[in-house]
Structures are given as C-alpha cells and as structure tokens.
Amino acid sequence: MEKDARCWLVDEGTRDPSHLEDLLESLGWEVHRLSPPFSECGELESKGCEVGVVLLEGLSSKQLSQLESLMIKSHCLWLAVASASVMEDADHRRLVATLCHGVVEPESASSDLGCLIKHTAFLSWLQTQDAESRHSAAAMSSDAAEYEMVGTTPAMWKLFQTIRKVAAVDAPIFISGESGTGKELTAQAIHERSPRTSAAFHAINCGALPDHLIQSELFGHEKGAFTGAAQRKIGRIEATNGGTLFLDEIGDLPLELQVNLLRFLETRTIQRVGGLEDIAVDVRIIAATHVDLEKAVEEGRFREDLYHRLNVLQIKVPPLREHKEDIEILARYFFERFSSEKASRLKGFSREALLVMRQYHWPGNIRELINRIRRAMVMCENPLIQPEDLGIERRKISRHSMSLDQARDTAEREALVAALGRNRHKVLPAAQELGVSRVTIYRLMEKHGLSRPEACPTAKS
Numbered sequence: 001m002e003k004d005a006r007c008w009l010v011d012e013g014t015r016d017p018s019h020l021e022d023l024l025e026s027l028g029w030e031v032h033r034l035s036p037p038f039s040e041c042g043e044l045e046s047k048g049c050e051v052g053v054v055l056l057e058g059l060s061s062k063q064l065s066q067l068e069s070l071m072i073k074s075h076c077l078w079l080a081v082a083s084a085s086v087m088e089d090a091d092h093r094r095l096v097a098t099l100c101h102g103v104v105e106p107e108s109a110s111s112d113l114g115c116l117i118k119h120t121a122f123l124s125w126l127q128t129q130d131a132e133s134r135h136s137a138a139a140m141s142s143d144a145a146e147y148e149m150v151g152t153t154p155a156m157w158k159l160f161q162t163i164r165k166v167a168a169v170d171a172p173i174f175i176s177g178e179s180g181t182g183k184e185l186t187a188q189a190i191h192e193r194s195p196r197t198s199a200a201f202h203a204i205n206c207g208a209l210p211d212h213l214i215q216s217e218l219f220g221h222e223k224g225a226f227t228g229a230a231q232r233k234i235g236r237i238e239a240t241n242g243g244t245l246f247l248d249e250i251g252d253l254p255l256e257l258q259v260n261l262l263r264f265l266e267t268r269t270i271q272r273v274g275g276l277e278d279i280a281v282d283v284r285i286i287a288a289t290h291v292d293l294e295k296a297v298e299e300g301r302f303r304e305d306l307y308h309r310l311n312v313l314q315i316k317v318p319p320l321r322e323h324k325e326d327i328e329i330l331a332r333y334f335f336e337r338f339s340s341e342k343a344s345r346l347k348g349f350s351r352e353a354l355l356v357m358r359q360y361h362w363p364g365n366i367r368e369l370i371n372r373i374r375r376a377m378v379m380c381e382n383p384l385i386q387p388e389d390l391g392i393e394r395r396k397i398s399r400h401s402m403s404l405d406q407a408r409d410t411a412e413r414e415a416l417v418a419a420l421g422r423n424r425h426k427v428l429p430a431a432q433e434l435g436v437s438r439v440t441i442y443r444l445m446e447k448h449g450l451s452r453p454e455a456c457p458t459a460k461s
C-alpha cells in the first residue's frame with residue numbers, strides 16, 4: 001500500500017481510542033481524524049481522502065445526525081465499524097444502510113478492515129473517474145447546451161446538425177415527433193441560430209384555441225370587426241414581424257384558417273379580420289405536429305397545398321426510447337436544474353433508479369422524464385432517488401427475455417454510443433477509450449447502424 005492513501009477516521013469509541021488508528025496506519029493508511037462537533041468540520045475535500053471509516057460507538061444522537069450530514073456532503077465512500085448491539089438502534093441502522101459501503105464488527109476489524117477499505121477506495125476512485133468522464137461528456141455537449149438541448153447520442157447529434165443547417169436558410173420548416181420530444185425547443189434553437197435571432201420568437205398552439213378565436217389570434221382584427229372587438233388587435237403573425245412563428249399542432253387548424261395561412265405563405269401579406277388593407281409581414285413559419293399529417297391530408301382534414309408549402313424542410317425529433325443512452329445525462333441535467341427545489345440530503349440517483357429509467361418506455365418522452373424527476377426530488381426520503389420515487393410501475397417496464405447474444409449486443413452498442421458521445425463522435429479517441437482499433441469502431445458502427453455525423457456542430461460555426 002502506498003503511503004499517500006489517505007482516509008478519514010471517526011472514532012469516539014469508549015474502548016481503546018487509538019486501536020483503529022493504529023490498525024489503519026499499520027495497513028499503510030495516512031489517517032485524518034474527524035472529531036465532534038461534526039457540523040464544524042467544513043468541507044472534507046482538502047485532504048484528498050477517498051474513503052472514511054466510522055466507528056459507530058459512543059456518539060450522541062446529535063453527533064450522529066451531524067455526522068450523517070457531513071457524510072452526505074462528502075465525496076468519499078464510507079465504511080462502518082459497528083457491533084450487532086449498536087445496529088439495533090434505528091438511527092445507526094439507517095446511517096449504515098443508506099450511507100455506508102460496508103460494515104465490519106469491531107472484533108473482526110483487524111482481519112477484515114484492510115481488505116474492505118482497499119476495495120472501497122478502489123470503488124471510490126472508479127466513481128471519480130466515471131464522474132469526470134460524465135462531466136467531460138456534458139462539457140462536450142456544450143454546443144447542445146447552447147440550445148439548452150442535452151444529448152450526446154448519434155440521434156441527437158444528427159438533430160443538432162440539422163438545426164444548424166436549416167437555421168441558415170429561410171424556408172418553412174415542418175417538425176414532426178411525438179408529444180414531449182422537444183419540438184418547440186427545436187424550433188426555438190433554429191430561431192436562435194438563424195439571422196432572425198434578434199427579432200421575436202412566438203409559439204402558438206393551434207389545438208389549444210377555440211375556433212372562433214384563432215383567426216383573430218393569428219391575423220388580428222380591426223376595431224368593431226365583430227361584437228366585442230372594442231379595440232384594434234395586432235395578431236401573432238404581425239407581432240412576429242422579422243422573427244419566427246412556431247405553429248404547434250398545426251393539424252388542428254380549422255380548414256377555413258388553413259386557406260388564410262396558405263394565402264399568407266404565398267403572398268407574405270395578411271389582412272386583419274374586418275380590415276381591407278394587405279399588410280406585408282416577414283415571418284418564418286415553423287410548424288409542428290404529433291399526428292400523421294399525411295393521413296390527415298388523405299382524409300381531407302388538412303389541405304394538401306398547405307401541407308406542401310409548410311413541408312419544405314423536415315425535421316424529425318426522435319422519441320426518448322430511440323436515444324435511451326441520453327437518459328442518464330438528461331436525468332442528471334434536470335436534477336441540477338431543479339436542485340434548488342430538492343431536500344438538502346438528496347444527492348442523486350440510485351443505480352436501480354437509473355436502470356429502471358433505461359428500461360421504461362417513456363410514452364411522454366422528455367416532458368415525462370422532467371415531471372418524474374421533479375416529483376422524485378420532492379418525494380424522495382433517502383440520499384439517492386429510488387425507482388419508487390419516480391413512480392414507474394415495474395409492470396410497465398419492458399421485461400422481454402433476452403438471449404445472451406442479444407444482451408452482449410445491447411451492451412456493446414451502449415458502450416460504443418457512450419464512448420462516441422464522450423468523444424464528440426471522433427473515432428480515434430473513442431477507439432482508444434474502448435481499447436480497440438479504429439477499424440473495429442467503424443465495423444461496430446456499421447453493425448449497430450450508427451452513422452457518423454459529417455461534421456460535429458460547433459458553438460460558433
């Protein structure tokens with residue numbers, strides 16, 4: 001054992017006060033003692049200890065609760081030395097069950113502690129490495145952060161690349177995708193990267209407005225145009241002059257208004273309700289729907305000519321189940337974003353919660369993920385969010401059986417996607433990380449149907 005292995009030690013025991021310290025030092029550990037009051041111990045990061053040992057003996061309940069807070073705040077992993085009689089107490093039991101990675105009886109510490117602390121320190125080191133690579137993956141997706149869109153998978157890189165391309169031109173865009181996948185966010189990202197960025201971005205949900213209001217909402221009206229029109233009203237299209245108008249749920253636009261919208265797209269002018277004047281307006285239209293618009297055209301519910309006018313450029317936002325490898329990074333992103341709402345003892349997600357999130361089908365996509373995480377952050381009573389806090393019923397998790405080959409394939413694909421994501425889809429560093437050749441990476445990408453983006457989007461391109 002190298003001498004620079006450092007550990008914390010809490011030992012207020014009534015037995016031989018230096019027994020554990022001597023033992024740890026004889027095993028090659030540099031021991032740093034923590035003594036009450038634990039609330040004054042400050043941050044524990046300074047000494048570079050990866051692991052801590054707590055003797056659960058001789059601590060008052062106040063000291064125990066201060067110690068618990070200290071352990072939650074610390075970044076190291078903890079081991080308990082506790083006798084069976086101490087473990088009969090519920091508070092001691094909870095501390096061990098929720099915050100410790102191992103427990104040994106005082107009598108067997110001399111024989112068992114050495115091995116346990118070595119393994120725990122190694123686990124702590126692995127976790128630090130993992131956190132760093134996740135951190136750098138998040139930093140690498142800073143292009144995405146520019147749109148406030150998170151994602152490191154090929155599906156999301158493709159989306160970011162398309163956003164950049166379509167932002168540069170001024171044609172209408174049609175965004176399709178299931179509810180909650182990020183269609184509005186995509187529209188906003190396009191606007192922000194387009195030459196129209198300094199003008200307004202307005203979003204209107206065509207399905208949320210009653211038919212009699214939507215015409216005046218979109219086109220405005222003149223004073224006295226109809227009963228109740230006491231003032232002239234500027235419509236959303238006119239108010240967006242110079243900018244981008246996002247028409248969500250375009251499939252719900254009544255047929256007569258589809259005619260007016262088509263006219264606007266063809267002439268670039270509008271008429272307010274009750275007005276005769278043609279008003280020139282320069283607005284880029286981005287439309288979206290989560291229903292099959294082609295089918296609506298076939299069934300005569302949507303005008304074919306308007307469909308073609310709107311459908312010049314297409315973007316499909318993938319459902320969350322098609323980029324499951326992003327779930328963990330999205331979950332951690334939203335956890336940070338809502339961290340002001342969380343209980344102070346909450347530290348993150350348990351492995352089981354992450355696993356359940358990966359297995360779940362996410363019919364409500366990213367919106368559902370956000371809602372479940374916010375709920376879990378409020379409801380959770382442990383330091384780590386558990387599957388039940390997320391409210392995902394186990395029966396809703398796909399539990400289809402898998403052969404060993406399928407399981408290997410899934411693991412291979414996940415490792416590949418994660419390595420490419422962490423390395424901005426550059427093959428060489430991903431190959432080095434996975435310990436394989438570039439040729440193998442290309443072969444695996446082909447095998448798993450992963451295409452490499454032509455060029456990664458950059459923040460200032």
Ligand SMILES: Nc1ncnc2c1ncn2[C@@H]1O[C@H](COP(=O)(O)OP(=O)(O)OP(=O)(O)O)[C@@H](O)[C@H]1O
Nearest residue numbers: 148149150178179180181182183184185290366367
């Ligand atoms: N890639 C992403 N990264 C971070 N947040 C996202 C991402 N995609 C979507 N969101 C968030 O998910 C929520 C739902 O997104 P959005 O409203 O854009 O979906 P939508 O497809 O337009 O939904 P609907 O069809 O119901 O109108 C929003 O809070 C949005 O900020």
